[in-house]
Amino acid sequence: MDFTFTEEQQMMAGAFRELLDDLCSPEALRAAAEKRGDESGARWARIAELGLPGVLAPEAAGGMGLGDTDFVLIAEEAGRAALPEPLVEQAGIAVPLLAGLAPHAPRAAEILAQAASGALRVAVGAPGNPFVLGAAQAGVLLLADGDEVHLVERAGVGLVAQPSIDTLRALARVEWQPSAATRLVSGAAGRTAWARAFERGALYAAAQCLGLTQRMIDIAVAYACERTQFGRPIGSYQAIKHHLATVQVKLEFARAHVYAAAARVVDADQRAAAAVSSAKLAAGDAAELAARTGIQVHGAMGYSWEVDLHFYMKRAWALIGSWGDRSFHMRRVQSLVLGGSLPLGSDQTFVRS
Amino acid sequence: MRLDFSPQEETFRREAATWLEGQLSGPFADLRTGRAHDISAPERRKEWERALGRARWSAIGWPEEYGGRNATLAEQVIFAEEYARARAPGRLGHLGIELCGPTILALGTEAQKRRFLPKMSAGEEYWCQGYSEPNAGSDLSNVRTRARLEKGPNGPEWVIEGQKTWTSLAQFADWCFLVTRTEEGSTGARGLSYLLVPMHQKGVTIRPIRQMTGEAEFNETFFDGARTAAENVVGAPGEGWKVAMATLSFERGASTLAQQMGFRNQLDAIIGAAKDNGAARDPLIRQRLAEAYAGLKIMRASSLRMLTSAQSGKLSPEAFTYKIFWATWHRKLGELAMDVLGPAGELGTAAPYELQELTKMFLFSRADTIYAGTNQVQRNIIAERALGLPKEPRGGA
Ligand SMILES: Cc1cc2nc3c(=O)[nH]c(=O)nc-3n(C[C@H](O)[C@H](O)[C@H](O)COP(=O)(O)OP(=O)(O)OC[C@H]3O[C@@H](n4cnc5c(N)ncnc54)[C@H](O)[C@@H]3O)c2cc1C
Numbered sequence: 001m002d003f004t005f006t007e008e009q010q011m012m013a014g015a016f017r018e019l020l021d022d023l024c025s026p027e028a029l030r031a032a033a034e035k036r037g038d039e040s041g042a043r044w045a046r047i048a049e050l051g052l053p054g055v056l057a058p059e060a061a062g063g064m065g066l067g068d069t070d071f072v073l074i075a076e077e078a079g080r081a082a083l084p085e086p087l088v089e090q091a092g093i094a095v096p097l098l099a100g101l102a103p104h105a106p107r108a109a110e111i112l113a114q115a116a117s118g119a120l121r122v123a124v125g126a127p128g129n130p131f132v133l134g135a136a137q138a139g140v141l142l143l144a145d146g147d148e149v150h151l152v153e154r155a156g157v158g159l160v161a162q163p164s165i166d167t168l169r170a171l172a173r174v175e176w177q178p179s180a181a182t183r184l185v186s187g188a189a190g191r192t193a194w195a196r197a198f199e200r201g202a203l204y205a206a207a208q209c210l211g212l213t214q215r216m217i218d219i220a221v222a223y224a225c226e227r228t229q230f231g232r233p234i235g236s237y238q239a240i241k242h243h244l245a246t247v248q249v250k251l252e253f254a255r256a257h258v259y260a261a262a263a264r265v266v267d268a269d270q271r272a273a274a275a276v277s278s279a280k281l282a283a284g285d286a287a288e289l290a291a292r293t294g295i296q297v298h299g300a301m302g303y304s305w306e307v308d309l310h311f312y313m314k315r316a317w318a319l320i321g322s323w324g325d326r327s328f329h330m331r332r333v334q335s336l337v338l339g340g341s342l343p344l345g346s347d348q349t350f351v352r353s
Numbered sequence: 354m355r356l357d358f359s360p361q362e363e364t365f366r367r368e369a370a371t372w373l374e375g376q377l378s379g380p381f382a383d384l385r386t387g388r389a390h391d392i393s394a395p396e397r398r399k400e401w402e403r404a405l406g407r408a409r410w411s412a413i414g415w416p417e418e419y420g421g422r423n424a425t426l427a428e429q430v431i432f433a434e435e436y437a438r439a440r441a442p443g444r445l446g447h448l449g450i451e452l453c454g455p456t457i458l459a460l461g462t463e464a465q466k467r468r469f470l471p472k473m474s475a476g477e478e479y480w481c482q483g484y485s486e487p488n489a490g491s492d493l494s495n496v497r498t499r500a501r502l503e504k505g506p507n508g509p510e511w512v513i514e515g516q517k518t519w520t521s522l523a524q525f526a527d528w529c530f531l532v533t534r535t536e537e538g539s540t541g542a543r544g545l546s547y548l549l550v551p552m553h554q555k556g557v558t559i560r561p562i563r564q565m566t567g568e569a570e571f572n573e574t575f576f577d578g579a580r581t582a583a584e585n586v587v588g589a590p591g592e593g594w595k596v597a598m599a600t601l602s603f604e605r606g607a608s609t610l611a612q613q614m615g616f617r618n619q620l621d622a623i624i625g626a627a628k629d630n631g632a633a634r635d636p637l638i639r640q641r642l643a644e645a646y647a648g649l650k651i652m653r654a655s656s657l658r659m660l661t662s663a664q665s666g667k668l669s670p671e672a673f674t675y676k677i678f679w680a681t682w683h684r685k686l687g688e689l690a691m692d693v694l695g696p697a698g699e700l701g702t703a704a705p706y707e708l709q710e711l712t713k714m715f716l717f718s719r720a721d722t723i724y725a726g727t728n729q730v731q732r733n734i735i736a737e738r739a740l741g742l743p744k745e746p747r748g749g750a
Pocket residue numbers: 227229230234237238239240296297298299300301303481482483484485486489490491492518519520521522571720723724725726727728729730733747
């Protein structure tokens with residue numbers, strides 16, 4: 001039992017954070033928002049230089065061969081920065097999906113190294129998500145047709161852009177025709193692949209919510225120290241202090257939940273599913289509260305486009321609805337807990353043999 | 354106590370409903386949106402205001418000589434209900450009709466009433482509210498904008514210097530009701546005056562502020578040697594704080610009922626969406642929908658109670674609690690809408706930032722707990738004024 005991150009894990013996340021502080025300044029986000037998502041590719045290239053698209057790829061494919069407890073911190077940082085590029089979707093979902101399929105599907109094996117290096121952008125249209133993030137910028141797309149996993153060239157699909165409430169998210173509806181040539185796997189293998197991709201999607205959405213929550217708290221705390229009304233910093237009023245403290249408490253508890261889910265997700269069993277769902281709920285609720293509190297602390301300023309807060313709020317609201325919305329995850333926890341299939345009892349809850 | 358309406362009142366209801374239906378299925382069918390916030394097509398919205406004015410439906414509670422109908426409270430309730438039921442658009446003239454107009458009626462001079470009220474109710478002149486400043490939000494008494502009397506070509510005039518902010522609808526306004534300091538060296542609530550200032554003049558500049566909804570309903574408003582006649586002060590010079598507070602109390606008037614009917618339309622839209630996409634099968638969503646409905650019923654009963662006791666001249670304790678209740682309820686309704694929409698909630702309808710109706714409502718409702726007194730300020734008022742708890746230390750005091 002060791003619920004801490006190693007020094008290497010923290011160093012990698014720290015390096016990424018420094019890079020993002022540079023790449024995702026408020027001015028950079030504003031510029032990207034005007035263009036609806038990324039178009040230059042310059043930010044992507046800098047991130048790829050750190051090798052981050054390949055964190056979860058095997059070393060044989062040029063990746064780092066690391067696991068979800070390594071990547072969870074990376075996803076958290078991407079959230080904290082409201083990174084416009086879909087690094088989390090590529091590195092956290094597409095790459096492990098390809099790596100899992102590589103032994104059965106030669107085309108997956110062929111592109112794995114390029115996906116892991118970031119040279120090839122891969123977008124994912126998983127079952128349950130009606131829209132695909134970053135499809136326009138991708139070279140290839142992994143798409144679902146029932147249980148089947150298809151690999152399709154960008155040139156072979158039609159895209160209908162879907163404006164998101166978060167102007168940094170470039171979403172599209174994909175129009176395409178599945179064929180034998182595009183199919184990677186079908187049947188049980190496809191089902192398993194998508195199920196695993198979905199769990200990672202939900203886990204890393206939760207991780208991004210952690211980072212977003214911390215960012216929103218930090219912005220609100222800074223404003224509460226600086227803004228004065230009635231001759232005092234508003235942060236000196238208990239009403240404001242208590243609101244902010246409450247969010248931080250919620251965040252700390254969500255954090256432990258998400259890290260635990262990151263340690264379990266690889267098991268791909270019911271216990272992992274329950275952990276992922278309750279982590280997504282906890283992190284989503286923390287982010288929602290952080291948004292509500294952040295705007296309240298800012299007063300009318302928080303409602304304007306001119307403060308940076310709204311970028312993070314909007315990303316949080318978008319993520320809360322993706323990779324299983326609140327209802328979905330709540331229902332899943334309910335049916336696991338009440339349906340008799342999840343091992344319950346103190347021996348199960350507290351010890352893992 | 355009597356909760357039902359009389360036969361005469363029901364006749365009035367039919368008259369109102371018939372007129373609204375005729376207009377909104379006829380010449381104003383394009384405005385049948387039920388939307389509270391909408392700054393598209395301002396010219397059409399002004400035509401609508403003028404049509405209301407011509408038919409005397411614009412400010413029915415006012416005396417007839419100012420364009421009203423002397424309507425009773427029950428009739429105002431009925432009209433508000435029918436207005437929302439007909440999905441009539443939000444009122445572009447509401448800052449005048451609901452805030453400044455009632456203030457002038459209560460505290461203005463005869464000449465002011467004759468000069469301003471008929472044009473307000475006729476939809477000929479539009480108003481904005483100049484209270485907040487960069488350093489005077491919750492602490493409104495920290496106003497720095499100042500005005501002094503000077504000789505003008507047609508008699509003495511106030512000359513105004515300063516900056517207001519978050520001024521909603523200033524881009525459509527002909528006049529501003531402005532809280533400004535008129536006694537040099539005064540601080541706090543003393544030495545303020547409530548001026549009526551024409552917007553179309555050289556000394557007034559507005560700069561739109563973009564909201565997180567993508568639209569710019571509010572503005573920064575700069576007064577740089579702007580002028581208004583000396584008689585355009587409501588109440589005595591230096592007594593503006595009392596007048597400004599009176600205006601805020603009108604925010605809790607009969608318009609709350611119209612607002613509730615608007616909320617009802619939104620709740621219906623959420624229920625419709627939940628039935629369409631299956632969210633209505635989720636027991637948690639069902640429960641929240643039912644809670645939202647109960648909240649609406651509570652608000653309606655409370656405002657009827659509040660309004661009828663205000664008629665008898667007492668400001669009842671529930672008047673203090675109304676703002677925080679509706680604001681918090683509506684903010685939650687916005688969150689419920691997003692949870693019902695699920696993954697579709699984040700979607701806009703068109704670039705750059707056209708949003709679907711319920712998503713927009715969610716964003717708009719983020720501001721409810723801020724304007725017209727933040728939740729924190731409301732709680733302070735309830736705790737300190739209604740409950741008599743000791744004051745929290747503020748400022749130098
Ligand atoms: C959509 C919208 C439209 C508006 N339209 C207009 C308009 O037309 N005209 C106009 O004049 N104004 C308008 N306003 C401004 C509105 O009146 C102010 O936003 C409001 O008074 C709060 O002031 P502030 O935004 O400066 O926040 P602040 O006063 O700076 O408050 C920031 C935070 O500090 C808290 N706080 C402040 N003091 C205390 C205290 N003593 N104890 C505890 N907490 C405290 C607040 O509750 C809030 O959470 C509008 C605002 C919005 C959002």
